[in-house]
Amino acid sequence: MSESVSVRCPVCRCEHLYAAPSYPCECGAPVHPPLDRGGTPTAVAHQVWDEAWVTVACAVCGRRAQWPQPELGCACGTVLRIPLTDGTAPDPAAEPAASAAAPPRRAFQPITIRTARDAVTVAALYLRWLGYQDIRRADQRPPSGIGLAARGLLAQVDPTVRPASPRDVECLWLTAMTESAHCVYFSLAGYTSEARTRADSLGVPLFVLDLTGTPQPVNGLADDLGG
Template sequence: MGRLNRRDAWGGAMSESVPVRCPACRREHVYTAPAYPCACGAPVTPSLDGTAAPTPVAHRAWDEDWVTVSCGSCGRRDQWPQPELGCPCGAVLRVPVAGTDSAPAPGPEPRPPFQPVTIRTARDVVTAAALYLRWLGYRDIRRADQRPPSGIGLAARGLVAQVDPTVRPASLRDVECLWLTAMTEDSGCVYFSLAGYADDARDRADALGIPLFVLDLTGTPQPVNELADDLNASGAV
């Protein structure tokens, strides 16, 4: 299959496109690789494998939802969402990505402006939270070992996070369960909710030292309490 290039949202860098044929209905699409912001400020796009066929997504597995991509500017290797295409026939197709060999560049860089991912699905909520944690400076973001009572648990070095993509405000119990999990892991914690928080949950989070964020539909986490404001300003320390 051939390849196309398109200019991405940052301007200057090019996003890669390949033809993708749905194996279910045989309809052909042109898929454009998404661009994500590296810590150095440059846009990162996965290298698509135009010779491999897409695979339908039958079930979700955290390891299969992410792919390691190297930044072409600084060489940093980070995990980004696996490229996927939704076909009108209902199939969700995982677009193959070519391997990369670049090594990460050492040393800290200043944070560029956060680039959100528009929220359309529950998966987008989790992706937006993971991208925000990476923007804050957390590394090795993965699915948490302990599953929370509601939502999705994420973990990074020194942090556990709960992401609630439902339309129900997070409850007092949700906040306390996250805190107990963090105590067990001897780490900090943070909560992301799509629908906000009950009043007693906010009060308890303040008392326990838990930053609370609400995700708007642009995919941008909005601080709910002062602890979240401080984390947004300082990043991972």
């Protein structure tokens, strides 16, 4: 369990008790961002993608991965960024040697979706679970939602309440074509029937993000990708 720390809002001086969420490492162990108990939280004026993710080492296997930067919403409307310690990773020389055969992939660990940022986080974690590393903000901003990119892949995450349209799917596909990359679409509100048909004809995997935080495949292409 992650320890709780006392956090004081620098704007309204209100006190909060905060515990960082845990995330599943590839080895199966829970990873907790190391909170700095003596640090001072900062107010977030503008969300910047590179600042919204931090590198944390798994305390069990030492694997380093990027996870969402701990943040807390104060009742006064201020978003507080919680300070972290440097964190420590086990000595690589002390890590067990990798086995010759790759272990079976563990089940995806969902994260409850409450905000648009949660939807983007779930999509990024799912892509990492599929094997894509170095997930980052896409260079080109899509017409709607948030664009994510990895080597050879472009993904669009639409956290709005409007079902994705054929044009949304086509724009993603065209952008991916210009970058010689595959593409995948995540939508919180689903897709119109025309969008599903268009995605099948273009070869675009479609996922729906349910509120439990588990991406659900919508077409056969998504089934094949997540299988």
